[in-house]
Amino acid sequence: MSNGRDNITKPIALIHARVIDPATERDELGGILIEDGLIADFGPHLAKNAPEGAEVIDCAGHIVCPGLIDMLVFTGEPGEEHRETLATASRAAATGGVTTIVTMPNTEPIIDEVALVDFLQRRARDTAITRVHVMAAMTKGLKNEEMTEIGLLLEAGAIAFTNGKNSVTNAQVMRRLLAYSCDFDALIVHYTEDPDLRGNGVMNEGEVASRLGLPGIPKLAETIMLARDMRLIIDTGARYHSATISCSDSLELIRRSKRQGLKVSAGVSINHLTLNENDVGPYRTFCKVRPPLRSEEDRQAMVEGLRDGSIDVIVSSHDPKDAEGKRQPFEEAAYGAIGVETLLPAALRLYHNEEIDLMRLLRTMTINPATILGLETGRIAKGAPADLTVFDLNTPWIIDRDLLQSRSKNSAFDEARVQGRALMSFVDGKRVFHFSNQSAAYTKKPVFSS
Amino acid sequence: MSTQKKSKKSIFPHRHLLSADDLKADEITYLLDLADNFAKLNRKAAKKQDTLRGRTQINLFFESSTRTQSSFELAGKRLGADVMNMSVKSSSISKGETLVDTAMTLNAMRPDILVVRHSAAGAVELLSQKVDCSVINAGDGSHQHPTQALLDALTIRRNKGKLARLTIAICGDILHSRVARSNISLLNTMGARVRIVAPSTLLPANPERLGVEVFTTMKEGLEGADIVMMLRLQKERMSGSFIPSTREYFHFFGLDHEKISYAKPDVLIMHPGPMNRGVEIDATLADDPRSVIREQVEMGVAVRMAILEALSQHLPKSCEQ
Numbered sequence: 001m002s003n004g005r006d007n008i009t010k011p012i013a014l015i016h017a018r019v020i021d022p023a024t025e026r027d028e029l030g031g032i033l034i035e036d037g038l039i040a041d042f043g044p045h046l047a048k049n050a051p052e053g054a055e056v057i058d059c060a061g062h063i064v065c066p067g068l069i070d071m072l073v074f075t076g077e078p079g080e081e082h083r084e085t086l087a088t089a090s091r092a093a094a095t096g097g098v099t100t101i102v103t104m105p106n107t108e109p110i111i112d113e114v115a116l117v118d119f120l121q122r123r124a125r126d127t128a129i130t131r132v133h134v135m136a137a138m139t140k141g142l143k144n145e146e147m148t149e150i151g152l153l154l155e156a157g158a159i160a161f162t163n164g165k166n167s168v169t170n171a172q173v174m175r176r177l178l179a180y181s182c183d184f185d186a187l188i189v190h191y192t193e194d195p196d197l198r199g200n201g202v203m204n205e206g207e208v209a210s211r212l213g214l215p216g217i218p219k220l221a222e223t224i225m226l227a228r229d230m231r232l233i234i235d236t237g238a239r240y241h242s243a244t245i246s247c248s249d250s251l252e253l254i255r256r257s258k259r260q261g262l263k264v265s266a267g268v269s270i271n272h273l274t275l276n277e278n279d280v281g282p283y284r285t286f287c288k289v290r291p292p293l294r295s296e297e298d299r300q301a302m303v304e305g306l307r308d309g310s311i312d313v314i315v316s317s318h319d320p321k322d323a324e325g326k327r328q329p330f331e332e333a334a335y336g337a338i339g340v341e342t343l344l345p346a347a348l349r350l351y352h353n354e355e356i357d358l359m360r361l362l363r364t365m366t367i368n369p370a371t372i373l374g375l376e377t378g379r380i381a382k383g384a385p386a387d388l389t390v391f392d393l394n395t396p397w398i399i400d401r402d403l404l405q406s407r408s409k410n411s412a413f414d415e416a417r418v419q420g421r422a423l424m425s426f427v428d429g430k431r432v433f434h435f436s437n438q439s440a441a442y443t444k445k446p447v448f449s450s
Numbered sequence: 451m452s453t454q455k456k457s458k459k460s461i462f463p464h465r466h467l468l469s470a471d472d473l474k475a476d477e478i479t480y481l482l483d484l485a486d487n488f489a490k491l492n493r494k495a496a497k498k499q500d501t502l503r504g505r506t507q508i509n510l511f512f513e514s515s516t517r518t519q520s521s522f523e524l525a526g527k528r529l530g531a532d533v534m535n536m537s538v539k540s541s542s543i544s545k546g547e548t549l550v551d552t553a554m555t556l557n558a559m560r561p562d563i564l565v566v567r568h569s570a571a572g573a574v575e576l577l578s579q580k581v582d583c584s585v586i587n588a589g590d591g592s593h594q595h596p597t598q599a600l601l602d603a604l605t606i607r608r609n610k611g612k613l614a615r616l617t618i619a620i621c622g623d624i625l626h627s628r629v630a631r632s633n634i635s636l637l638n639t640m641g642a643r644v645r646i647v648a649p650s651t652l653l654p655a656n657p658e659r660l661g662v663e664v665f666t667t668m669k670e671g672l673e674g675a676d677i678v679m680m681l682r683l684q685k686e687r688m689s690g691s692f693i694p695s696t697r698e699y700f701h702f703f704g705l706d707h708e709k710i711s712y713a714k715p716d717v718l719i720m721h722p723g724p725m726n727r728g729v730e731i732d733a734t735l736a737d738d739p740r741s742v743i744r745e746q747v748e749m750g751v752a753v754r755m756a757i758l759e760a761l762s763q764h765l766p767k768s769c770e771q
Contacts, residue, residue, distance in 0.1 A: 146691035149698040172690055179650040180693070183666040236650075 011035045012429065013050030014390070017059035019043075021066065021380035022363035032064055034386040037429035042380055057431075059390055062423060065362050066378045067099025067130075067387035069369040070340050071189075071267060072243060072315035074164070076407075077123065079108025084320035084407045086120070089340065090128035092318075092405040094433035095446050096341035097389035097422030099130050100369075100377060101318075105137040106164035112137035112148045114156045121157055129432040129450040130425070131387065133159040133373065138177055138188060142166045147177045151184050159373055160187035162243065165290055165335075167193045167225055174229065178238035187372065190229060191243040192250075193291060197221035202331050204292040208277045214330060217292050219247040226250050230257045233264060241372055242266040244317055246291035248301035255310045265372050266310070268302045269317035270339055270346045271412055275299070279412070285326045285333035286412045289317065303355045306364060312372060314364045316343040320408030337412040341404050344391060345418035351393075352419050358393075386429035391422045405446070462760045466578050466585040470596040470636040478640060482604050485749065485756035489604075492528070492752055501759050502531035505562040509535045510552070511588070512568040517723055517747060518588050518597075522565045525754035529762075531563070549573055550580055557581040562765050563758065566590075571628075584761040592626045592687060598722055599632035601753040603640065605746045606677055609718055614641035619671050619713070620662075621647040622681035622703060622730050625654050626688065629722045630681060634660050647671030649703060651692040668703060672712040679720040680705050680730050696729045706732040710740070718742050 015031040019042060031046025032039060033054065050056045070093065076083035086103070093101050103120065105111035111120060117134050124132035136158035140146045150161060161181065168174045168190065181188050198221045203209050205216025226242060230253055233240050244267050245251060257264040271289050276296045280287045287293055305311035319336025326333050339346070347365065350356045370378025377387040401414040424434040436445050461480045464472060473481075491497055507526040511519055519535065526533040538552065549568065556564065557580065564585045566574045571591035578585035589595040607613055618637055624630045624646050637644050638661045646657060647665045657664045665671030672678060683699065693699045700706075710717065719731075719741040727733040736743060 140694075147694050149694040151694075151702050152698050176651045176690070176692060183649050 011040065011051065011054040012431070013046060013054040013056050014059055014064055014388070015046060015048060015050055015056060016061055017047075017064040017390070018061060019064050019380065020359065020362060022359055023066075023367040023379040023381070025359060026380070027359065032380065032386075032388065034426070034429040037386055039380060039382055039384050039386045041382065057424070062390055062392050064388055064390050066366040066370075066380055067389050067425060067427065068097050068344060068365040069100040069102075069373070069375065069378055070098045070316050070318065070343060070365070071102045071313055071369050071373065072104065072269070073101040073318040073340055074104045074106060074320065074336070076320060077107065078119070082407070083322055085127065086124050086132055087127040087129075088405065088407040089318070089320075090124075090130040090132065091433075091448055092338070092341040093130045094425040094427075094448065095405050095422065097344045097391050097425055098316075098340050099387040099389065099425050099427045100133065100375065101130055101340065102133045102135050102159060102373070104135055104162065104164045106142065106166070110137050110142050112140050112142070114149065114152050117153055117156045117158050129448055130427055131377070135160045135162050135189060137161070138163055139168060139173065144168045144170050144173055147173070147180060150181055150186050154184055154186055160189050160241070162189040163191065165191050165193070167191055167195065169195060169225075171228060171232070175232050175236065178232050178236040178240070182236055182238050185239065187239045187241060189241045189243050192222050192225035192229060194221045194225050197224065202288060202292070203280055204277045204294050206277060206295055208280060212280070212283065212330075219249055219294070219298075222246060222291055223249040223253060226253050230262070230264070233257065233262045234260070237263070239263045240265075244269045244272070244291060244315060245311070246272045246294050246302070247298045251301055251305045251310055254305070258310065265312040266305075267313040267315045268306065268311050269315050270343050271317060271337060272299060273302050273306070273314065274346050274349050275412060280330075283330040285328065285330055286337055286410050286414065288330060288333050288335055289319070289337050289412070290335045303350060306350075307356050307360060312364060312368045314343070314347055316340040318406075320406055321410045322408055326410050337410050338404065338406045338408055339412070341406060342399055342411060342413045342416075342418075344389075345397075345399070345421050346413055346416070348393065348420040349418060386426055388426040389422055390424040391420060393420045395420060397421065462763065465761070465764050467596055467757055467761065468575050468578060468585065468587045469594045470599045470632040470639075471594075473596070473636065473639065475639050475641075478600070478603065478636060481600055481753070481756045481760060482607055484759060485600070485604050485752040486608070488752040488755040489608075489749060492748070497528045498530065499528060500530040502526065502529040502562075502762055505531045505762065505765065506560070507531040507533045507563040507565065507758070508556060508561045509533065509565045509588075510538065510556065510567075511536065512538045512549075512566075512573075513589065515567055515588070517750065518567065521747075521750040522586075522588060522754050524751050525758055526563070528751070529755055529758055531758070549577060553577045553580040557583070563761065584765060586757060586761070589628055591628065592684075593628050593631060595628040595632045596636070597750070597754055597757060598629050599636040600757065601746055601749045602633055602679065602720060602722070603636055604749045604753055605720065605742050606718065608745075608749070609742060610676065613637065615643065616676040617643045617645065617674060618677040618679060619645045619647055619675040620679045620681065621668065621671065621705065623652045623683050624648045624657070624681070625652045625692070626684035627681045633679065634662055645671055645675070647703070649693060668705075668709045669712050672709055675713040675717060677718045677720060678705060678710065678713055679722075681722065682724060682726060683729060700729055704728070704730050704732065705735055707735060710735065716740075720746060723747070
């Protein structure tokens with residue numbers, strides 16, 4: 001990643017594009033002019049003619065939208081680089097049209113110190129081709145005992161605070177954490193799952209688990225803690241984002257809190273929008289995720305939440321796990337699935353199935369996360385950073401995990417038939433990913449630059 | 451002289467000093483005037499008075515203390531009392547029982563004045579109900595420390611000439627601070643404008659109901675303040691994590707040269723002690739010319755002499771029960 005200043009090159013004109021900006025509900029044929037890393041101009045007048053001296057990229061009628069933002073990405077850096085590094089995660093992201101990733105603090109060591117945030121930002125600057133924002137731990141060592149130095153971490157550049165997937169069980173710790181975060185207007189991102197209610201569960205509690213003979217994780221594990229958090233938000237007034245909800249009861253809690261005017265937002269993972277417990281099928285460990293894939297009714301509720309705006313953000317919940325961790329009996333296998341690269345094509349399923357319109361769908365991956373995180377990106381506006389994604393909406397293809405960029409191959413969408421994919425990604429006005437020949441078949445090699 | 455003494459006598463009607471809440475403005479003024487005289491006396495070579503001659507003062511400290519205990523001891527001795535120090539280490543025995551038992555035992559020894567510090571709020575008042583002598587609260591838990599508030603008021607009045615309409619920012623661990631509660635009460639009685647400044651986790655519930663303005667940033671809280679009163683982080687009273695670290699606490703809430711610049715140029719820096727340099731106050735700022743921290747200690751003895759004298763007016767001449 002580089003900033004606009006050391007990037008003074010020829011202006012770039014994206015022409016023959018269908019420009020979609022969910023922030024302004026714009027959807028029109030036109031073009032975008034990029035200068036000095038920023039969006040200098042856009043509109044129908046740039047559809048066919050590029051200004052003199054600009055490098056012209058013909059988008060051939062494909063969509064140009066703000067670069068996608070993924071708020072929930074696990075990597076293995078530092079500590080477990082064999083699973084994923086910032087470099088490989090960012091390549092996977094760029095290939096999927098994601099220009100900003102937000103990394104989780106569950107690494108070795110855990111990102112709970114100012115020096116570690118600083119380290120990650122330097123590594124990202126030196127090795128990643130997309131924007132990387134660091135979400136810091138909200139309790140020291142993710143141990144749920146003492147809050148981290150929220151004020152100093154914010155000053156160091158942490159974008160928000162989370163416990164990854166270690167839920168804060170101690171209500172007193174959570175209450176103080178939320179109260180303290182208010183003083184700094186810090187965003188608390190919490191994944192709610194009561195470990196006692198989860199017990200030894202490995203998949204959604206329900207008929208499928210009963211048939212497969214697997215211990216179940218009840219929805220209550222998620223909703224009880226979320227309900228507690230909502231009460232604590234009333235008490236403290238904190239800014240809160242529910243990292244990933246998975247069932248209709250959670251959705252109801254979020255809706256009620258939003259009606260009450262609380263500063264609450266919610267995310268859902270792409271897995272819970274497009275898959276359900278039946279996809280576990282014959283013990284497919286790539287579908288072992290947290291929260292577990294729920295029932296079809298819950299999946300439909302998640303889509304409904306997305307449609308009516310109760311759910312703000314779609315995340316990939318990208319969680320690279322090595323083959324050893326996944327090549328196990330289901331109960332013993334590791335949790336998690338990669339997803340940042342397949343986020344857009346999987347999300348487009350919802351559009352192609354006519355479950356949601358394109359504008360609303362794209363909003364949840366652009367302006368909504370940008371607003372929650374306080375980013376300048378996620379919109380097409382003059383003077384905004386030129387983080388853009390060019391994508392093909394319709395062409396069918398089959399996802400092959402061996403062709404994915406991530407260092408781990410645990411994709412829940414392996415062999416899935418999808419339509420549409422990213423063709424180019426721009427970060428700070430620089431094209432960081434494109435296919436060697438954009439009109440050619442998708443088996444062509446991607447090309448990266450940083 | 452004798453008529454003046456009579457009017458003074460009627461102006462301080464209390465048998466005990468348990469809380470700053472109990473003091474009216476004219477009573478506070480009376481005590482501060484009296485203390486002002488003792489401050490002068492304390493700077494002379496001959497400090498000894500005989501107001502409390504023949505009286506017995508017991509300093510009963512269930513919580514360790516350096517400055518308060520020695521200050522009370524000196525005050526009593528300078529007024530001619532026989533002073534006994536009792537430090538009772540907290541034991542595993544239920545404290546309520548121990549406290550009442552100890553009170554009954556001491557009462558049987560016929561002391562005239564008991565100075566008590568205890569880690570539990572309300573403990574001193576409980577004890578005062580069980581004894582026949584005058585009781586002075588030298589600090590009960592996170593509740594009250596009235597002589598601290600009086601000595602702070604005296605220090606402020608001597609430097610600013612008044613208390614009314616001054617803007618006083620009390621900063622830090624308000625939640626656990628008996629000093630803050632005593633000062634808020636006493637300074638409000640005297641017409642000062644009191645602010646409290648702390649992270650949300652170190653504020654008591656409904657802080658605005660205490661008659662103060664509440665701030666969670668030092669910049670806003672110190673803006674235009676006449677007095678900045680720093681409090682110690684009461685780690686011994688904390689269970690769990692109220693703040694992430696002393697490093698972060700100092701960065702955002704510790705008094706340093708930048709933060710003090712938001713206050714008025716002639717601001718006074720105060721601290722009830724003991725100070726943790728580098729935690730709540732910059733190491734050099736504690737010794738700044740604007741700091742009156744040492745004067746507070748000096749005024750502590752004077753104020754305690756004043757309260758001993760005021761209470762002694764109500765002591766029975768002899769015990770004839």
